[in-house]
Amino acid sequence: MDLQDRLEDVRNRMRKAAAEAGRRPEAVTLVAVSKTFDAEAIRPAIAAGQRVFGENRVQEAQGKWPALRAEAAGIELHLIGPLQSNKTAEAVALFDVIETVDREKIARAIAAEMARQGRALRLYVQVNTGLEPQKAGIAPDDTVAFVALCRDELGLTIEGLMCIPPADENPGPHFALLAKLAERCNLDRLSMGMSGDYDVAIGFGATSVRVGSAIFGTR
């Protein structure tokens, strides 16, 4: 199977999962995660009509996306990896969506940079649903207060919540927890589900899934 077949396969499975959950297929966005793949490998996805992409490193994304963006209209770029505050200016300049807002310091830095650059990015708060020490994200118990701080004190528009469940656990309870937290925050967008579990995530209400290896191959 080449990339375009794999992409079509993922889109079909997404449609099927949405139908099984009684949801409209358009309600779920595919974020194609192109991290570690170079421009050459990404072009076939763009040629197949894919426009929304995810990258986890600011510097790596800077190396390939300005050129790719110039080749096709309508590219939407999501930062899905942790953001260090010294990279905030570059991230705000390059990305359309930051999915990894997870602490006050970075929320403040993003607010200041958006004001300085006159840009309004779409933002997600990342939740560490498994409370894994090595993983980024705000603790579930702190999520409602943190979203309130972002909105009320920093004037940020938060679009939704994002999570990466522990690799060795059943993801269902984590997706359910993220959905519950989003409801308590009055948010209706959920970024959850990767190559191994995006159909499960759609069953739990994902509005976007981040799929890498199932499209681009193993890294």
Ligand SMILES: *Cc1c(COP(=O)(O)O)cnc(C)c1O
């Ligand atoms: C790499 C990555 C993905 C994609 O993972 P696959 O298993 O390759 O689909 C999704 N989300 C985040 C945050 C990632 O870093």
